[in-house]
Amino acid sequence: MTILQELEQTITDMVDDQRGILAADESTPTIKKRFDAINTESTEESRRKYRSWLLSTPDLGDYISGVILFEETLDQNSDDGVLLPQLAWNQKIVPGIKVDKGTALLPGGQGDLITKGLDGLAERLAEYKQKGARFAKWREVYSVSDSNPTPLGISANAEMLARYAAVCQELGIVPIVEPEVLMDGDHTIERFAEVNEAVLAEVFSALRRHHVQLENMILKPSMVLPGKERRRASPEEVAEETLKVFKRTVPAAVPSINFLSGGQTPTEATENLNAINQLKGNAPWQLSISYGRALQQPALQAWCGKDENREAMQQALLKRAQMNSLARKGLYTADKE
């Protein structure tokens, strides 16, 4: 296969009108926080067990088309000795890999952050590809205040995303481009919309400058929401504001927009996705998920680190995946829970 054919095949395998992406790529400090909350020690073995059980959930491939893994997971095996990227693909879930190296303060950015990890990226990607990864994820983060993100923060972060995406495509790896505007704070939904619009406009301008093929990437953005310290907006309002921003900024060539959950509760994230799909009209892209917490939280709580809860954990994950698949069609209602 040529590089272009590889990219196209991965998009074909990941994008359809009912499935979404599971983000299971928590870094070692982040997964420790998740495990601490259920009184479970985070060790290489407990992480292997948890993630291999997630991926061996029966029928998960009916609702999930891709999984974002963390580096160590690529080399781990299931209980019966199958490498985890292969375990995912056994049920037609495409394995992918988080490749950014976390954030640092952007010099001159008045508190804005910038993501690390471009040095040596091509070499790392080549190695991950050999181990089965067919797509990658890179996340830039933007905090919202009256003065942030700054124009410098917006342009520097967009440049990073575009450079990462261009390297990925050169190697036949589909880039997930993730500009995450954070929910933290007391900003209004209008302010969030203004920031998300400026961020996305700049990201697409940078992607174009770097000759990234929009057909062969996936966008992973935040929904447009009010700050966490404010009262929750109705799903209809979230859908209206979110679609307005995306219609203004995301070219029709992008095949799929897969939202992050960003601290919404699992049901809130499903309700909002459902409202977005109900209101989407003739929007040109798939509107799907790439949820981490909103898919995994109920599974973690059902598991609590105990072997005997394996099935309950898998059921909890499968249920969220099913509910979000209904929401992809705008068919989710609370009584289906």
Ligand code: 13P
């Ligand atoms: P959340 O859905 O928990 O926000 O995680 C998605 C993700 O991958 C953030 O980079």
